[in-house]
Amino acid sequence: xxxxxxxxxxxxxxxxxxxxxxxxxxxxxxxxxxxxxxxxxxxxxxxxxxxxxxxxxxxxxxxxxxxxxxxxxxxxxxxxxxxxxxxxxxxxxxxxxxxxxxxxxxxxxxxxxxxxxxxxxxxxxxxxxxxxxxxxxxxxxxxxxxxxx
Amino acid sequence: xxxxxxxxxxxxxxxxxxxxxxxxxxxxxxxxxxxxxxxxxxxxxxxxxxxxxxxxxxxxxxxxxxxxxxxxxxxxxxxxxxxxxxxxxxxxxxxxxxxxxxxxxxxxxxxxxxxxxxxxxxxxxxxxxxxxxxxxxx
Numbered sequence: 001x002x003x004x005x006x007x008x009x010x011x012x013x014x015x016x017x018x019x020x021x022x023x024x025x026x027x028x029x030x031x032x033x034x035x036x037x038x039x040x041x042x043x044x045x046x047x048x049x050x051x052x053x054x055x056x057x058x059x060x061x062x063x064x065x066x067x068x069x070x071x072x073x074x075x076x077x078x079x080x081x082x083x084x085x086x087x088x089x090x091x092x093x094x095x096x097x098x099x100x101x102x103x104x105x106x107x108x109x110x111x112x113x114x115x116x117x118x119x120x121x122x123x124x125x126x127x128x129x130x131x132x133x134x135x136x137x138x139x140x141x142x143x144x145x146x147x148x149x
Numbered sequence: 150x151x152x153x154x155x156x157x158x159x160x161x162x163x164x165x166x167x168x169x170x171x172x173x174x175x176x177x178x179x180x181x182x183x184x185x186x187x188x189x190x191x192x193x194x195x196x197x198x199x200x201x202x203x204x205x206x207x208x209x210x211x212x213x214x215x216x217x218x219x220x221x222x223x224x225x226x227x228x229x230x231x232x233x234x235x236x237x238x239x240x241x242x243x244x245x246x247x248x249x250x251x252x253x254x255x256x257x258x259x260x261x262x263x264x265x266x267x268x269x270x271x272x273x274x275x276x277x278x279x280x281x282x283x284x285x286x287x
Contacts, residue, residue: 031179032210033166036223048224057213057226061206062181082196086205088279090230139230 002114003121003144007077011108012070017130018063022099025055032056045098052099060091060103064125064138067105071123079121079144087120088141094134103127103135110139117146155263155286159254164215168203168237169245176207190241202236208248208276212267215250216282219265227262228283237271246271252282261286 022042029039037044038054045053072081097103104127111122125138173187182204185192193201209231217223239245248271255264267280 028179031172031175032207032214033172034210034214034217034223036217038223050224054224056210056223057217057229058206058210065180065182086233088230088232089206089209090228091226092228092230093226096224 001078003077003079003112003119005112005114007109008112009109011106012067012074013106015063015067015105017102017104020055020097020099020101020103022053024062025053025059025099028059028062029056032058050096050098055097055099057091057093059097060125060127060136060138061089063103063105063127064107064140067107067125068123068140070107071109071121083145083147085143085145086140087143088139090139092137092139094136097127097135101135102130104130119144119146155254155257157254157257161219161252161254161265163249163251164218165247165249166211166214167245167247168207168211168239169243170201170239170241172245173201173203173207173239176204176210180204180206182206198236199238201239201241203239203246203248205231205233208233208237208269211248212250212269212277212280212282215252215267216265216284219252220263220284220286222284222287225284225287226282227285228281230282231267231269231280232278233276234278235271235274235276237276248276255281257286 106126108124110124113120121142123140127136128134252265252267255266263286265282269277
C-alpha cells in the first residue's frame with residue numbers, strides 16, 4: 001500500500017540534545033580514513049580558530065540517522081524498512097560542527113510521492129543548538145521499493 | 150589570489166580510496182548504521198545483492214575526503230549532496246575494492262564559493278550521480 005501522502009509536512013518532536021564528543025569525532029574521522037589535523041588535533045583546530053576539533057562533513061548522519069527512527073518506525077506512517085533504499089543525501093552547513101557542541105534534531109517529512117510502484121520519501125533534519133542557532137540541514141531521500149518488481 | 154584558486158571548467162586529479170570489509174565494520178561501529186547488508190554476506194545475498202556492499206554514507210564520506218583533499222582544507226565544505234545510483238560491492242579479500250573520484254569545477258562565485266561536480270566510480274561503474282560539493286575558497 002502506498003505511503004499516505006497526507007504525512008507530507010509532518011514535523012516530529014525535537015530529540016534530546018546530543019553532546020558532540022571529541023573522541024567521537026576522532027573515531028568517525030578514523031573510520032572514514034581522514035587523518036586531517038582539524039579532525040584530530042585540538043591545538044591545530046584552535047590555531048584555525050575553533051574551540052575544539054572539527055567534525056568531517058558527513059558526521060551529522062550519526063544524529064540524523066538516529067532521529068529518522070521517529071519517522072521510519074512511526075506506526076501511523078507504516079513504512080516497511082526492509083524495503084528501504086537510500087536515494088539521496090545532502091548536508092548544508094551554516095558552520096562546522098565542533099566538539100563540545102550540543103545539537104538538537106528536528107525531523108520533518110518534506111515530500112512523499114508514489115511512482116512506478118515505489119514510494120519516494122524526502123526527510124529533513126534540522127540540527128541546531130538548544131538555544132536555537134541553526135548549524136546544519138540534513139536532507140535524506142528514501143525509496144521504499146514496491147512489491148511489484 | 151591564493152595558490153588554491155580554482156577556475157571554472159578545471160578538472161581535478163583522480164583520488165582513489167581502497168575499501169575493505171574491515172573498513173565497513175569500523176564505519177558501522179562509528180556511524181551506528183549496523184545494517185547487516187554491510188557486513189553479512191548471508192543477509193546481503195538474501196536480499197538480492199551481489200554480496201556485502203559499502204554503506205552509501207561511507208562512499209559519501211570518501212567524496213568529502215576527496216574534496217577536502219583537493220582544497221587542502223578539512224573544514225571547507227559548506228554543502229555536499231549526492232545520489233546513490235549503484236552499490237559498491239566489497240569482496241571478502243585483503244584488497245577489497247577501490248572507489249575513484251574525480252571532479253570538474255562547475256562554477257566559482259564572486260564571493261569565492263566553488264562548486265565541484267564529482268564523479269565516483271567503482272570497477273568502471275558510476276556509483277554516485279548529482280554529486281555536488283560547495284566549498285568556500287579562502
